[in-house]
Amino acid sequence: MALMPKRVKFRKQQRGKVRGNATRGNYVAFGEYGLQTLEGGWLTARQIEAGRVAARHHLSREGKLYVRVFPDKPVSKKPLETRMGKGKAEPEFWAAVVKPGTVLYEISGVPRDLAATAFVRVAHKMPFRCRMIERRAM
Amino acid sequence: MAKQSIPQLPAEPRTQLGTRTTRRLRATGKVPAVIYGHQQQPAHVQVDSLTALELVKRHTHVVELSHEGVQEPCLIKDVQWDHLGSTMIHLDFARIDLSERVKVEVQVTLTGEAIGLKEAGAFLEQPLTVVEIECLATDIPEKIVADVSALGVDESFTVAQLKLPEGVKLVTDGEKVVATIQIGQELDETTLTPAAEGAEEPEVIGRKPDEEGAEEGAEPEEKGKEKAKDKDKEKK
Numbered sequence: 001m002a003l004m005p006k007r008v009k010f011r012k013q014q015r016g017k018v019r020g021n022a023t024r025g026n027y028v029a030f031g032e033y034g035l036q037t038l039e040g041g042w043l044t045a046r047q048i049e050a051g052r053v054a055a056r057h058h059l060s061r062e063g064k065l066y067v068r069v070f071p072d073k074p075v076s077k078k079p080l081e082t083r084m085g086k087g088k089a090e091p092e093f094w095a096a097v098v099k100p101g102t103v104l105y106e107i108s109g110v111p112r113d114l115a116a117t118a119f120v121r122v123a124h125k126m127p128f129r130c131r132m133i134e135r136r137a138m
Numbered sequence: 139m140a141k142q143s144i145p146q147l148p149a150e151p152r153t154q155l156g157t158r159t160t161r162r163l164r165a166t167g168k169v170p171a172v173i174y175g176h177q178q179q180p181a182h183v184q185v186d187s188l189t190a191l192e193l194v195k196r197h198t199h200v201v202e203l204s205h206e207g208v209q210e211p212c213l214i215k216d217v218q219w220d221h222l223g224s225t226m227i228h229l230d231f232a233r234i235d236l237s238e239r240v241k242v243e244v245q246v247t248l249t250g251e252a253i254g255l256k257e258a259g260a261f262l263e264q265p266l267t268v269v270e271i272e273c274l275a276t277d278i279p280e281k282i283v284a285d286v287s288a289l290g291v292d293e294s295f296t297v298a299q300l301k302l303p304e305g306v307k308l309v310t311d312g313e314k315v316v317a318t319i320q321i322g323q324e325l326d327e328t329t330l331t332p333a334a335e336g337a338e339e340p341e342v343i344g345r346k347p348d349e350e351g352a353e354e355g356a357e358p359e360e361k362g363k364e365k366a367k368d369k370d371k372e373k374k
Contacts, residue, residue: 007341021221024217026240032264036222061259091339109261109320135267138225 003071004094012088013074018042022101027112028135029064031106039128042095043104045071045092051122058118063110068103069096098128101135144276147190148172149205164227165303173203173230177212178233180206191226199242199278205229211236211275234275241309242278243268246300246316250287254319266316269297270309277305286317294318296358359369 018040026033048069055065057105077092078084098104105122115133123130152170169187174180182229184206187339194203194217212231224348234240246269254260269282282302286295286361296314 004342007343009343011339023221026170027219028224029267038222063261063322064263064320099221101223109263116182133223136219 003045005070005072005114009076011068011074012076012091015075016097018097018099021097022099025068025103026101028106028133029068029069030031031064031108033108033112033119033137034106034128034133034135035066035119035122035126036101036103036104036133037098037128037130038100040099041128042073043069043071043098043127044075045094045096047125047127048096048104050125051105054121054125055107055118058121059114060108062114064108066106066108068106069098071096073097103133104130111125141356144200144202145193145209147185147193147203148200149185151206152182152184156180164225169226169229170230171207172235173210173231175224175233178272183231185229187226194226197245199244200236200275201231208349213242213275215239235277238275239272240275240278241270241272243270244279245281246284247281248284248286248317250285252286252289252319252348254289254291257321257368259322260291260319261322262286262289262317262319264317266314267298269300269316271302271306272309273303273306275302279303279306284316289317289319290321291321291325 003027007093021040026036048067052065052067058064071094073095074091075095076089078089082089104126105119107118110118119132120128149171150168163170163184164187165274167187168184169190171185171190173178173183185348187334194214194295201213201214202210203210211234214229215232216230217226218228219225230372246267247263248262248264252262255262271278273279276357277355281374282300284295284300289295294315296312297308297316300316301306302308336341
């Protein structure tokens with residue numbers, strides 16, 4: 001398990017629904033280029049880590065990579081061949097709730113073409129359609 | 139920097155307000171906007187979205203708005219974007235006098251090949267891309283250029299080091315870092331897969347560790363009971 005909170009108020013959460021669009025975290029804030037999701041859903045800690053590794057590997061030592069999402073939602077799953085009932089199952093993995101427009105990763109300190117190729121590799125690891133965006137002036 | 143002519147932006151008055159009307163308005167290629175300031179009543183207007191977008195992309199600050207036969211110099215005070223940041227949904231214009239001093243945010247661009255970048259793994263980071271300045275409305279520079287060619291590794295270029303055009307005063311704190319050169323991390327196994335070890339579950343706030351252990355310990359018994367019940371049913 002890669003990313004998860006250190007302390008939580010409750011061990012389990014209800015599933016909820018991903019409604020609406022991103023109103024926060026939807027612009028490039030730290031780097032020069034960002035990877036923006038065009039769809040909503042859950043992004044698991046493993047997927048976030050896979051994207052981070054793919055980008056870091058492609059950039060080697062160059063530039064700075066920012067991960068803008070954090071998996072703070074515990075998702076529980078019943079074990080196989082278990083009967084229904086007997087209460088809510090144990091948390092299986094952690095996920096980040098992502099809405100359309102959320103910036104997932106940011107890169108700074110590298111040329112545009114290198115950032116673009118890195119984001120193509122990251123986008124392949126993502127469960128959503130993504131696009132690269134640049135920092136906006138106003 | 140040579141003074142540029144103020145671009146014209148035709149605006150039409152907007153009589154019908156509200157969510158539905160503005161949505162319909164955007165579908166026709168217009169953007170809703172508001173003009174306020176100078177102790178006058180705010181005016182609701184609509185402008186052409188493509189023209190406005192072009193002006194914003196060119197970092198234009200002052201425009202001459204023409205509406206109802208009046209020409210007013212205005213400052214683009216705020217731009218609202220959609221969730222993807224690609225379409226403008228609203229514009230704020232503030233009435234100004236061309237002889238008054240205004241506070242605006244201006245883009246900072248870096249030039250020059252820094253000395254520190256010759257070292258292996260070094261990269262140029264720009265934590266600050268806009269600075270707030272105060273100047274005459276007619277003297278707003280398009281951008282402020284920072285020459286970072288003398289910057290070495292672990293050195294910073296601060297706001298105070300920026301060379302500003304005449305008559306322009308900085309509002310942003312001078313100690314803020316505009317650009318810095320850093321050395322990238324070494325690539326090894328730990329940087330690729332960190333935090334693999336450690337607790338499998340986070341600590342629950344307000345719960346003692348004994349309670350957590352007790353709850354976890356109770357589960358296998360329940361599962362055992364369930365299996366036993368299943369076996370009994372099969373026998374029957």
